[in-house]
Amino acid sequence: MTNYILRRFALSLVTLLLVTCLVYGLMRAMPGSPLTLNMEDPSRRIRPEDIAQMKQQYGLDLPWHEAYGKWLMNLAQGDLGNSFLSHKPVTTVIGERIGPTLLLSITSMVLTYVLSVPMGLLASVRHGKHDERTMSTVLYMLYSLPSFVTALLLQAYLSYRFGWFPLKGMYDSIVFPTLSPLEKIGHVAWHCVLPVICYTYASWAYYSRFIRANMAEALQQDYIRTARAKGVAPVRVVVKHAFRNTMIPMATLIGLSFPALLSGSVILERIFTWPGIGQLFLESILNQDYNVIMGLTLVFSVMTLIGTLIADVMYAIVDPRISYS
Numbered sequence: 001m002t003n004y005i006l007r008r009f010a011l012s013l014v015t016l017l018l019v020t021c022l023v024y025g026l027m028r029a030m031p032g033s034p035l036t037l038n039m040e041d042p043s044r045r046i047r048p049e050d051i052a053q054m055k056q057q058y059g060l061d062l063p064w065h066e067a068y069g070k071w072l073m074n075l076a077q078g079d080l081g082n083s084f085l086s087h088k089p090v091t092t093v094i095g096e097r098i099g100p101t102l103l104l105s106i107t108s109m110v111l112t113y114v115l116s117v118p119m120g121l122l123a124s125v126r127h128g129k130h131d132e133r134t135m136s137t138v139l140y141m142l143y144s145l146p147s148f149v150t151a152l153l154l155q156a157y158l159s160y161r162f163g164w165f166p167l168k169g170m171y172d173s174i175v176f177p178t179l180s181p182l183e184k185i186g187h188v189a190w191h192c193v194l195p196v197i198c199y200t201y202a203s204w205a206y207y208s209r210f211i212r213a214n215m216a217e218a219l220q221q222d223y224i225r226t227a228r229a230k231g232v233a234p235v236r237v238v239v240k241h242a243f244r245n246t247m248i249p250m251a252t253l254i255g256l257s258f259p260a261l262l263s264g265s266v267i268l269e270r271i272f273t274w275p276g277i278g279q280l281f282l283e284s285i286l287n288q289d290y291n292v293i294m295g296l297t298l299v300f301s302v303m304t305l306i307g308t309l310i311a312d313v314m315y316a317i318v319d320p321r322i323s324y325s
Contacts, residue, residue, distance in 0.1 A: 005309070012305040016298070021068060023297045027290055028064035071294060080298075081291035085284075090295040093280070098262065100170055101269075101276035103192065105261045108199035115204050120211025121238060127216055136209065143205035151198045151271045158194065166191045168273040195272045199265065203257075210253065214246035221245075248315060255311025259303040 055061040059070055074081060080090035119135070126132035159167040166172070171188055179187055218224065219242050227237050262277055269278035277296065284292035 005313075008309055008312070012309075015305060016301050019301045020072075020294065020297060024068045024071065024290075024294060025064055027288075027293055028067070030288060075298075080295045083284075083292050084289045085287050085292070090291050093292055094277070094295055094299065097275060097277050097280045100274055101262060101278065103188075104195050104199055104274070104276065107192065107196050108203065109257065109261070111196070111200050112203045112207055115200075116207035116211060119204075119208045120215065121243060123208065123212040124215030124219060124242070125234075125238060127212075127219075136212070139205040139208050142201050143209070145202070147198045147202055147265070148267045148271060150201070151194070151268055154194045154197065155271070165194050168271075170275055195268060195274055198268050207253070211243075211246060211250070214249055215242055218242040218245045251314035252311050255307045255309075255314060258307030258310060259300060262299060262303055 052061070059067045062070065071081070082089055083093050086093060119139075123132050123135055126135075154165075155167055158164045170191055171184075176184060176187060215238070219238075221242075224237060224242055227241050228234075232241075266278040266282050268274070269276045270282060273279075277299075280292065281296050283289070284296065
């Protein structure tokens with residue numbers, strides 16, 4: 001296992017190099033630059049010598065491959081540069097947005113597993129029954145419904161029409177400073193309700209149907225019939241024998257869902273004006289904030305590679321027959 005992890009680590013470094021090189025090349029090939037966006041603002045009068053100095057300062061006077069090499073050298077020293085837009089270090093800009101995204105993603109992930117596992121097991125036990133078919137139909141409809149459509153509908157009815165939930169934002173900037181610590185937690189939690197619903201329902205429906213499909217296959221195996229013939233309790237047959245054998249494909253989903261913890265959802269965070277990573281990624285692209293784009297690309301790539309590695313390691317944990325050499 002140690003040798004396998006070391007090989008994967010070396011392969012991951014090569015993958016990161018290729019991904020960041022491709023993204024940097026495509027980014028520099030985009031029309032315009034952060035400086036041209038600033039110059040479009042009529043309130044800013046930038047002299048030509050100042051423009052040349054700023055290009056040199058941000059490395060925009062270099063060909064893209066030389067600028068990429070300079071970015072790699074700075075990265076090796078732990079420096080991701082400064083944001084062109086806010087002039088803050090990229091690590092600070094990203095760090096300020098991680099918390100709101102984790103608040104939604106972790107809450108959504110916990111709810112997804114808490115709801116989907118028992119519902120998937122129940123659907124497998126009640127296979128073919130009227131209530132199971134109704135449940136499967138509802139889950140299929142939820143999975144087919146785009147999350148951004150649901151977000152707009154929830155805003156239109158639950159926020160705008162009935163006023164039950166906040167329309168957007170993580171908190172009310174006017175009311176929030178006047179609240180006590182406990183009231184602030186409740187205030188933020190109330191703002192989280194609609195985004196968390198939109199984050200959760202599709203994953204919940206998919207995982208429930210995924211568990212049901214794998215359990216239906218496992219329950220038809222010979223070892224399940226043998227366990228039932230020996231008089232093993234039905235709950236024990238389902239949970240310990242059948243469900244354990246569905247954990248291998250589940251490990252893939254868990255590992256691949258790991259990058260979503262930080263990547264956020266660009267569309268949903270935009271709709272709810274949520275100050276997270278997804279919103280930051282869209283803002284950085286619109287403003288051609290090269291350093292922030294590269295910093296976020298690096299974070300997403302690292303999280304994806306870690307997620308796939310976690311999935312592979314979990315294979316060996318849930319199934320001792322699997323080994324890596």
